[in-house]
Amino acid sequence: MVICILILIRWCLITLNGVANKMQVIRHNEDVLRTALISKDRKLAKLFEQGTLGEKRLLSEAFRLNSDLFKPVIIHSDSDWIPSHSEPTQDFQQFYEDPCRCTPSSKRSIIYVQPIGSFGDSKVSTEDYIGWLKDYCESFYYGLRVRILEPVPVKDTECVFRVNACTQNLQIHAGRLLSYLKKKKPSDAFCIVGITMIDLYPRESWNFVFGLASLTEGVGVFSFARYDSHFYSENYRGKLDKGKSVIRGNYSVFNGYYTPPITGMILQRSCKTLTHEIGHIFGLHHCRWLQCVMQGSNHLEESDRRPLDLCPICLRKLQSAVGFNIAERYKALLHWIDEGNIETNQEICDGAVRCSQKPVEEFQEHRSWLLKCLALLQT
Numbered sequence: 001m002v003i004c005i006l007i008l009i010r011w012c013l014i015t016l017n018g019v020a021n022k023m024q025v026i027r028h029n030e031d032v033l034r035t036a037l038i039s040k041d042r043k044l045a046k047l048f049e050q051g052t053l054g055e056k057r058l059l060s061e062a063f064r065l066n067s068d069l070f071k072p073v074i075i076h077s078d079s080d081w082i083p084s085h086s087e088p089t090q091d092f093q094q095f096y097e098d099p100c101r102c103t104p105s106s107k108r109s110i111i112y113v114q115p116i117g118s119f120g121d122s123k124v125s126t127e128d129y130i131g132w133l134k135d136y137c138e139s140f141y142y143g144l145r146v147r148i149l150e151p152v153p154v155k156d157t158e159c160v161f162r163v164n165a166c167t168q169n170l171q172i173h174a175g176r177l178l179s180y181l182k183k184k185k186p187s188d189a190f191c192i193v194g195i196t197m198i199d200l201y202p203r204e205s206w207n208f209v210f211g212l213a214s215l216t217e218g219v220g221v222f223s224f225a226r227y228d229s230h231f232y233s234e235n236y237r238g239k240l241d242k243g244k245s246v247i248r249g250n251y252s253v254f255n256g257y258y259t260p261p262i263t264g265m266i267l268q269r270s271c272k273t274l275t276h277e278i279g280h281i282f283g284l285h286h287c288r289w290l291q292c293v294m295q296g297s298n299h300l301e302e303s304d305r306r307p308l309d310l311c312p313i314c315l316r317k318l319q320s321a322v323g324f325n326i327a328e329r330y331k332a333l334l335h336w337i338d339e340g341n342i343e344t345n346q347e348i349c350d351g352a353v354r355c356s357q358k359p360v361e362e363f364q365e366h367r368s369w370l371l372k373c374l375a376l377l378q379t
């Protein structure tokens, strides 16, 4: 008898804020997850066997029923990513054998990040925030260097911009930013990603876009503007006066333009987005196997539900592309959080250029998770 139910879907009803929602748990069976991780290809299975005992133990959590570390994907509503996108899954073998994916080489190994426009409400917070993002990416893509390019004002990009008719905030044309970044991409870059606190739009008829990327050219641009919890409020400070039009090519409108202050929530959301999007540039597709930072997300609430790190299947993909030791990578991520847990000594900082405290309160659950993974790797 052939058992053809590879994906076992269980339905249940939950009540969220008084509204009944259908919650769907996507639970792949053990064999499916084992094959997605290890593969039936002899060479790839042998490669898996060559990993350390600890790494094999951790990665195998992918197919351990009721794993405390890696959980099945839960769909909360029809507006989530999976019900609205019929993308195919990508297992380790498909990733490994994909001839189109980009892999860092000794000559092209650096991830460049180009800040565009101002960040936060002061120069100090801009420098700190960008430094925190850089260090986070360097831990996440452990073994690769991340370099921050000198922040550029919007006018340097010569891109087109507009005022959004619904939300009344300034928006930059994402495609033009990609062209600007393509020209700026250094010869030793694995990729270059632009980040901005100003909202983006891809074309006139679209309301907005969180980001845009050209994967074959290793270029992407992402906005964190809508990660501010006040973005949709009536009195959002980034709204321009109703009826105010902007003059094409006159970038003075960006001088002193409001960008939200950096909070723990914005830091966590931007770390998640940046690593997810750079993951695509490595050739990782959206993950449908387990809860994972590479899951697609249709809206902010769904994005917030995603964990900060990769499931074992995506972790093996990234490890094969970058070549890191998994324990060393987790230790680096833990160190990044713990740097923020140490109280900043105000007396030492007074008068110094950088003295703001990294807001890591949103990373504490992730810290506990990293400790559990490390314990499993090292037993």
Ligand SMILES: [Zn+2]
Pocket (backbone or CB within 6 Å): 276, 277, 280, 286, 295, 296, 297
């Ligand atoms: Zn994505």
Ligand SMILES: [Zn+2]
Pocket (backbone or CB within 6 Å): 287, 288, 289, 290, 291, 292, 293, 294, 295, 310, 311, 312, 313, 314, 315
């Ligand atoms: Zn995954």
